[in-house]
Amino acid sequence: MNQHIEEFTTLHKQLINQCLPGNSIDCVIFGFDNHQLKVLLLQWKHEKVWSLPGGFIDKNDDMDKAAYRVLQERTGLKSIFLNQFYTFGGKERSQVNGVTQARRIEKFLKEFKNVNQDLTNWLKQRFITTGYFALVDINKAKPRPDFLSEKCEWKSIRNLPKLMMDHRKIIQKALDHLRIQLNYLPIGINLLPQKFTMQDLQQLYEAILRVPLERSNFQRKILKLGILIRLEKQMTGAANKAPYLYKFDKAKYRILIEKGIGFVS
């Protein structure tokens, strides 16, 4: 328990003196694995409830820096683009299913000794949180719990566990933004392996959009973007049925990320 006391004392000083009051960030980190879209979640110590990886903002840092720090600390990944997608400022956002976050924090902190009341009060204040999402390669990420949690795991978005506060809504909103992005930005780098079939790419779109897409229409529209390079056939069975493998033309992909898939221009 000594380690905990020390960690809490450090945490206490960091939060009260070093962080902006009432502001936090939450990261929705998506990965694609086994045809499923997954999200990285933490399970708090002594609790059954899960949460998004999140953090507070140092008074001397940009808000973005807090988000990148969380992404890196929880996954070990650097140089991944984070999309700021929405800020959650509802007054009731800490109260979900009748359990207020304030009560959860009090109960949670009681499990530890020597927790300063200032720290409890600081954590109990009303927070406005800014959501960021990232698309990462699930095979390269090394999930690590933070000090308050004991598990850090990938969970399918189709089967999410019980989440604290408004974190389910935050994931939903991140998905909405990801779906909207499909209309004007290419997707796939980081989420798919380096070589993939047209079906793999279609399944990624379908997992995000949650609707089945018509195969030939999808193929025509994707090929028209000019970001795919066709490679050899994937030899697993009969040669005549083997699908082609593709990889992204990274230069063209990057240009399309910059200029977008324009509707009129």
Next chain:
Amino acid sequence: MNQHIEEFTTLHKQLINQCLPGNSIDCVIFGFDNHQLKVLLLQWKHEKVWSLPGGFIDKNDDMDKAAYRVLQERTGLKSIFLNQFYTFGGKERSQVNGVTQARRIEKFLKEFKNVNQDLTNWLKQRFITTGYFALVDINKAKPRPDFLSEKCEWKSIRNLPKLMMDHRKIIQKALDHLRIQLNYLPIGINLLPQKFTMQDLQQLYEAILRVPLERSNFQRKILKLGILIRLEKQMTGAANKAPYLYKFDKAKYRILIEKGIGFVS
């Protein structure tokens, strides 16, 4: 000056006791007039500098409510949709062109008597601001300055005056989001008169995108959306050259707002 003292006392109590510390909202209110995209700005009393209409968040209110209140107070308009588009959390955001907002506030408040130091300190703290944008009918809006400003006017986005803090960047970011929205959402209701020509609509797109569009290609893509109803010709000159007038099919427009202009689905 008595009125000012009273107003400042009220403001002081409201801010320190009633509002969340370190959080604000800013509204980028767009209108379209004389083929130009315009934005509503305020000019502070005793200052040459302009700012976006903005405000603070009541401890007992949702953040969105603060934004809707500002929109209504500055324009008289209700029931206009506000798009939350980005949250500005840079640590240097209050320092632009060497003038810190803290110094500006100190100088500004010195012009008034009986200003409490607590109020000055509260206003000088680091703020994270959430930006909202709205598209309004410039003919229906009735611009009104707030208590701290003496002018509230429409300014062309092509010729913006000197703006405080990072407000130029906030307008730029709102424009970026508006441009992205053109790729998956229809636009025009509120911004155009009830009846308009295809050229009017194209000029609106061009004002936002800041690129000239090819006439027949634009017309084909817009008509394909199925949201326009063709009306009589606009009779101003020779009948054979008169352009058709259009109006929006509001039901179909609303459906497209809901489902978006899908790229693959």
